[in-house]
Amino acid sequence: MMGLDATRVRAVVRKELLDYRRKRSIVVSMVLLPLLFLVEPVVSIFLVTPLDSGSALDNYVVLPLLYMLLIAVVMPSTLAGFTVVGEREQGTLEPLLTTPLREQEFILGKAAAVMIPSVALSYLVYGLFLGAVALFAHRAVASAVFHDGSTLLALFLFAPLVAGWSVVVGMAVSVRASEVRVAQQLGMLASFPIIGVVLLLAVGVIHPTFPVAIEFAAGLLVIDVLALRIVSRMFDRERLVIGAKATRA
Amino acid sequence: MSTFGIASQGESALTDIGCVRLNDMAATATLRLSRTGIVSSHSDRARIWKVEIDGNAVGSIANERTVEIPVEPGSHALRVESTRYLLSPEVSFEAFAGQVVGFSCRPRSGSPIIFTRWLIWLLASLVKHDLWIGLKLDEASSASDGVTSTAAQKSTTRPEVGASQIQSGLDARSASARAETIVGVPTRPGTKAQSALAVSNLTKRFGDRTAFSDVSFDVGYGEVFGFLGPNGAGKTTTVRTLGTLIAPTSGSATVAGIPLSPENGVEIRQRIAIMPESPGLYLRLTVTENLEYFAGLYGLHRAETRIKDALEAVNLADRASDLCGSLSKGLRQRVGLARTLLSDPAIMFLDEPTSGLDPVASLEVHNLIIGLRQKGVTIFLTTHRLDEAEKLCDRVAFLNTTLRTVGRTAELREQLFKRSLVVETLAPISDPDQFFARVPTVEDWRSDGPSSYVLTVSDPKVAAPEVTRSLVGAGVDVLSIGEAQHSLEDVYLELIAEDVGARQP
Numbered sequence: 001m002m003g004l005d006a007t008r009v010r011a012v013v014r015k016e017l018l019d020y021r022r023k024r025s026i027v028v029s030m031v032l033l034p035l036l037f038l039v040e041p042v043v044s045i046f047l048v049t050p051l052d053s054g055s056a057l058d059n060y061v062v063l064p065l066l067y068m069l070l071i072a073v074v075m076p077s078t079l080a081g082f083t084v085v086g087e088r089e090q091g092t093l094e095p096l097l098t099t100p101l102r103e104q105e106f107i108l109g110k111a112a113a114v115m116i117p118s119v120a121l122s123y124l125v126y127g128l129f130l131g132a133v134a135l136f137a138h139r140a141v142a143s144a145v146f147h148d149g150s151t152l153l154a155l156f157l158f159a160p161l162v163a164g165w166s167v168v169v170g171m172a173v174s175v176r177a178s179e180v181r182v183a184q185q186l187g188m189l190a191s192f193p194i195i196g197v198v199l200l201l202a203v204g205v206i207h208p209t210f211p212v213a214i215e216f217a218a219g220l221l222v223i224d225v226l227a228l229r230i231v232s233r234m235f236d237r238e239r240l241v242i243g244a245k246a247t248r249a
Numbered sequence: 250m251s252t253f254g255i256a257s258q259g260e261s262a263l264t265d266i267g268c269v270r271l272n273d274m275a276a277t278a279t280l281r282l283s284r285t286g287i288v289s290s291h292s293d294r295a296r297i298w299k300v301e302i303d304g305n306a307v308g309s310i311a312n313e314r315t316v317e318i319p320v321e322p323g324s325h326a327l328r329v330e331s332t333r334y335l336l337s338p339e340v341s342f343e344a345f346a347g348q349v350v351g352f353s354c355r356p357r358s359g360s361p362i363i364f365t366r367w368l369i370w371l372l373a374s375l376v377k378h379d380l381w382i383g384l385k386l387d388e389a390s391s392a393s394d395g396v397t398s399t400a401a402q403k404s405t406t407r408p409e410v411g412a413s414q415i416q417s418g419l420d421a422r423s424a425s426a427r428a429e430t431i432v433g434v435p436t437r438p439g440t441k442a443q444s445a446l447a448v449s450n451l452t453k454r455f456g457d458r459t460a461f462s463d464v465s466f467d468v469g470y471g472e473v474f475g476f477l478g479p480n481g482a483g484k485t486t487t488v489r490t491l492g493t494l495i496a497p498t499s500g501s502a503t504v505a506g507i508p509l510s511p512e513n514g515v516e517i518r519q520r521i522a523i524m525p526e527s528p529g530l531y532l533r534l535t536v537t538e539n540l541e542y543f544a545g546l547y548g549l550h551r552a553e554t555r556i557k558d559a560l561e562a563v564n565l566a567d568r569a570s571d572l573c574g575s576l577s578k579g580l581r582q583r584v585g586l587a588r589t590l591l592s593d594p595a596i597m598f599l600d601e602p603t604s605g606l607d608p609v610a611s612l613e614v615h616n617l618i619i620g621l622r623q624k625g626v627t628i629f630l631t632t633h634r635l636d637e638a639e640k641l642c643d644r645v646a647f648l649n650t651t652l653r654t655v656g657r658t659a660e661l662r663e664q665l666f667k668r669s670l671v672v673e674t675l676a677p678i679s680d681p682d683q684f685f686a687r688v689p690t691v692e693d694w695r696s697d698g699p700s701s702y703v704l705t706v707s708d709p710k711v712a713a714p715e716v717t718r719s720l721v722g723a724g725v726d727v728l729s730i731g732e733a734q735h736s737l738e739d740v741y742l743e744l745i746a747e748d749v750g751a752r753q754p
Binding site for chain 2: 007010012090092096099237238
């Protein structure tokens with residue numbers, strides 16, 4: 001990753017975010033998905049009473065975490081599928097590759113542009129959930145939510161890391177795919193291991209204690225960095241420019 | 250004015266023709282910059298330092314190298330940049346026509362280059378960042394050239410570039426082929442001894458298929474070089490190869506003075522601009538947003554001014570805020586052209602730049618190309634429009650997987666076609682065979698219609714009066730007599746016909 005130019009990475013990020021804002025399907029999914037994931041936990045938490053058992057209360061506290069992490073997994077895999085093959089489909093990849101932009105800068109810029117809104121939405125939804133709990137839930141329930149520090153920590157640590165995994169995997173698929181739709185579907189499939197881990201957290205097989213959160217986060221970080229390097233190496237200018245047609249001819 | 254010297258080397262005139270363009274360099278000064286000192290890092294950023302004059306990147310310098318960069322006479326500000334935190338101080342100097350001003354640059358002793366880049370970034374962001382590269386006036390060099398340079402460390406004032414760097418000469422109402430005036434675009438580096446593009450035995454294969462084979466040619470700085478050939482001849486693949494998008498199978502090339510190799514990809518792409526056949530714009534972004542994106546990728550200073558100038562140069566200033574998706578094909582093509590102007594490249598590769606443009610817009614693009622040539626920008630023009638190539642190109646090359654020929658259009662005509670006269674008479678000549686046999690300067694003849702004859706001659710200027718006298722003497726009523734003109738299209742078709750003939754069993 002030596003010799004990266006922050007200006008070029010910033011330019012890619014800015015352009016991507018601008019492009020997302022103008023693409024209706026992305027804006028709609030960015031609004032609807034978090035809304036759906038926000039409504040259910042808020043409704044659930046208001047159904048809890050202080051008389052419920054401790055384990056039931058725990059489930060209600062962990063459930064929002066599951067949803068927040070799902071946002072961080074699902075949203076990036078959809079966006080990341082578009083990153084490379086999308087540029088190819090709309091004919092913008094070749095002009096882009098004629099600039100001094102390096103492969104790593106391209107990958108890093110695209111990954112950051114996918115990560116930023118995904119993680120921000122994840123945090124926003126969780127913030128809204130906590131706000132609703134603080135303002136409107138029963139005091140005892142709110143106290144249980146806010147005193148579960150390990151859950152809060154897990155969310156803040158895991159959201160960017162699981163998003164990172166989804167982004168990298170989605171981009172790896174996008175580099176090799178021939179169509180955006182295929183890339184998005186395969187990217188989603190490749191994110192299933194992370195969704196599995198999230199489910200294990202939700203059903204209580206893995207309890208998000210502080211040491212578990214830290215160990216899991218460290219492991220994810222290592223995997224994300226390695227995967228990012230692998231994707232950078234998969235980025236073959238010649239294959240992307242020429243495509244399958246020219247090599248067959 | 251510039252002149253050409255074309256030298257054929259050896260038997261193969263097809264591939265070994267070198268072109269030398271003699272720019273009028275006497276009106277410019279030269280900046281000579283040398284670099285010394287050891288750089289421990291192997292990153293490209295440490296190996297190659299960018300040279301900026303008046304805030305514009307004009308070249309680069311590798312370790313232990315000396316570069317010479319033509320500059321306009323007057324006051325300038327010089328700076329050398331490694332990463333955004335590894336800068337030299339900005340130094341002002343005065344350039345005089347025909348003289349040399351020399352500077353040397355090196356990492357400062359005890360510079361943090363020995364540390365990792367991350368540590369440099371951390372340190373440099375905490376302290377003043379333009380201390381890491383030393384830049385000083387080379388007294389010996391300047392004295393020997395008699396320059397009264399007034400270098401001052403850390404100049405605080407930089408000459409402002411005029412609001413209209415690129416003055417559009419694209420007024421279609423005065424649709425003449427007058428030269429475009431482009432003010433403020435620095436004259437490109439390069440002298441008569443240097444090639445902007447030097448290609449030697451370049452070959453690209455995709456599996457069993459050969460895209461192009463054994464291609465060799467030189468293109469001088471400031472030359473407009475036409476690259477012609479039928480569909481599938483390998484033109485676009487050649488451009489992609491020279492633009493570092495794809496790697497050659499064999500052979501070598503130098504692009505803007507830099508050897509073509511994957512390691513040099515970034516630096517080559519910094520000095521060139523490629524406009525593909527399809528402009529490839531982001532349709533949901535406005536014209537300005539598209540250009541801002543590319544300005545960012547080139548790391549351009551004063552991007553706003555450059556974007557404005559580029560849009561004015563292609564007559565699109567009034568559409569700057571329009572979404573690219575709302576533009577016609579022709580207007581999108583112009584945005585693509587504006588994008589190539591942004592980075593002030595030494596070499597522009599234009600692939601069918603007038604494709605989809607109406608005649609007025611095409612003329613505007615032609616005038617723009619003429620103006621760029623006058624500023625020393627090398628244009629590598631791929632086109633199917635032979636009239637365009639004939640009008641704009643100093644030389645043309647015909648590619649049909651292998652390079653068929655390269656040269657000036659007039660020379661190619663002479664190479665391919667015997668000189669001839671076309672004679673039209675009021676009535677057919679009774680016995681033309683016998684008649685033309687009596688005229689010594691006529692080598693051969695053929696009929697080109699009932700009363701039209703094409704005569705093969707060695708020198709039309711000598712033959713025309715003699716043929717006229719003979720015809721009049723024989724009582725033939727002559728309607729017209731003149732030298733047969735062969736267009737570039739004739740040359741093109743002749744070469745293609747030769748290829749087709751050669752491939753038939």
